[in-house]
C-alpha cells in the first residue's frame with residue numbers, strides 16, 4: 001500500500017518537476033530586459049519575435065480588473081451565504097448558479113462571454129469583455145471559500161459577541177471575518193491563479209494584440225501571456241518558442257510569488 | 273405577546289397549588305415580589321420551540337444583589353429560561369415566548385426595548401468558555417469598544433484593568449495582556465469571559481453552568497467569584513450541581529420539565545423542601 005502511494009506520488013511529481021525545470025531553465029535562457037519590455041513583432045504566420053510587454057501589460061490589466069470585480073462580489077456572496085441566508089431558497093439558487101459556473105468548461109464560459117459581451121453588448125474584443133468573462137470563472141472560488149471559511153468560525157464566538165450587545169454586522173466586521181481571513185485569502189489567491197492560467201475564454205473575448213494596453217477598455221483587443229504560451233509553442237520557429245518559454249516563466253514565477261506573499265499575509269493574519 | 277394577567281397564575285408540577293401559594297406568601301413577606309423588591313420578574317412565562325412547550329407558566333421574582341440559582345435535571349429548561357431573560361433566543365427558529373420578563377418594571381419583550389441595549393445591561397457567561405481568539409486585552413475591550421463606552425486609551429485601559437480585577441484575573445494576566453486569550457487555562461478563560469461581560473457595566477449577570485466544564489479547582493474559583501460579584505451585580509446562575517447551588521445560592525428555584533416546582537431561600541429549599549419532587553431531586557433519587 002505504502003509502496004503504491006509512493007509510486008503514485010513519484011508518478012505525479014516527476015513530470016511536474018520536469019515541466020517546471022524545463023520552464024525555469026528555458027525561461028532563464030531567454031529572459032532579458034528587452035524581451036520583457038518590448039512588444040511582440042509579427043503575427044506568427046511567417047515570423048514572430050520581439051518581446052512580451054504587450055502580453056504582460058494586458059494580463060496585468062485583465063487580472064486587476066477581473067479581481068476587482070470578483071473579490072467584492074465573491075466576498076459579499078460568501079458572507080451572505082454563511083451569515084445571513086439560513087439556507088433559504090435564494091441561497092440554494094445562488095449556490096446552484098455558482099456550482100454550475102465552477103463546473104463548466106472555461107471554453108463554454110468563453111463562448112458565452114463572446115456572445116454576451118463581445119457581440120450582444122457590442123464591446124468587441126476588449127479588456128472589459130475579457131475581464132468579465134474571467135471573473136465569471138473566478139467568482140465561484142472566492143464565493144465558496146469565503147462561505148466555507150466563515151462557516152468554520154465557531155458559533156460560540158458569535159454567541160459571545162451577541163451576548164455583549166454586538167450586532168450581526170459588528171460581529172462580522174470585528175471578529176468573524178478576521179478569523180476567516182486566512183481561508184478567504186487562500187480562496188482569492190486560488191481564483192487569481194485560475195484566472196492567470198486561463199486561455200480559452202480570453203481567446204474568445206480579448207483576442208490578442210501586439211500592442212501594449214492603451215487605456216481603452218472597450219473595442220480594443222488586448223494581449224495576454226497564456227495566448228503566447230498556447231499559440232506560439234505550436235509554431236515552428238525558434239523565436240516563437242522562446243517567447244512561449246519566456247511567457248511561461250513569467251506566469252509560473254508570478255503565481256509562485258503571489259502564493260508566497262499570500263502565505264506570509266495569511267500567517268500574519270492567523271497570529272493573534 | 274400575551275396580555276399580562278392581573279394576578280399571575282401559579283401552577284406546580286404535582287398540582288399542589290397551596291404549597292406554591294405558601295412560597296409566594298413567603299416571598300411577599302420578604303418583599304421580594306413587588307416591583308420594588310425584584311429586579312427581574314418573570315410573569316406567567318412560557319417558552320416554546322415550535323409545538324414543544326419548554327417553560328410552563330413560570331412566575332417568580334429575582335432580587336437585586338443576590339445569587340439566584342435555577343437548578344434541575346438536564347433538559348428541564350434552565351438554559352432556555354436564562355436566554356429568555358436577555359433575549360438571546362430571539363431569532364432561534366420557531367422559538368416563541370408568552371408572558372412577561374420584567375426588568376425594573378419594563379417588559380424586555382415590549383417594543384420599546386432594544387435587545388442590543390438589553391444585553392449590555394444583562395450580561396451572559398456560557399457553559400463552555402468562549403473567549404475570542406484575540407488578545408486578553410482585546411477580549412475585555414471588545415464590549416467597551418463596540419459601544420464606545422470610553423473616550424481615551426487610558427480610560428479603556430482602566431476599564432480593562434478593573435474588569436479583570438473584578439473577575440479575579442488581574443493578578444494572573446496583568447503582565448501579559450497582549451497574549452492570546454487561548455493560551456489561558458480553561459478556568460482563566462472562563463474568568464476572562466466574566467471580565468469581558470463586566471466591562472460593559474451590566475446590572476445583571478446570567479451564568480449558564482459556568483463551572484461545569486472546568487476542573488474542580490477552577491470551578492471553585494468561579495464559585496467564589498459569583499459570591500463576590502453579587503455585591504455589585506445581580507447574579508442569576510443555572511446549574512445542575514446541587515452542592516454548587518447550596519454553596520453560592522441565596523434563592524434557589526427548582527425547575528422540572530419546564531415547570532417551577534419550588535422557589536425559596538436556599539436553606540429552606542435544601543433543608544426543608546416543600547415539594548416531594550424537590551426532596552427527591554435533592555436526595556438524588558429523582
Ligand SMILES: Nc1ncnc2c1ncn2[C@@H]1O[C@H](COP(=O)(O)OP(=O)(O)O)[C@@H](O)[C@H]1O
Nearest residue numbers: 321326344345346347348349350351352353364
Ligand atoms: N434550539 C432549540 N430548538 C429546539 N428545541 C430546543 C432548543 N434548545 C433546547 N431545546 C429543547 O428544550 C428543552 C429545554 O432545553 P434547555 O433549556 O437547554 O434545558 P437545560 O438547560 O435545562 O438542559 C429540551 O427538551 C431541549 O431539547
Ligand SMILES: [Mg+2]
Nearest residue numbers: 350351352480
Ligand atoms: Mg443547559
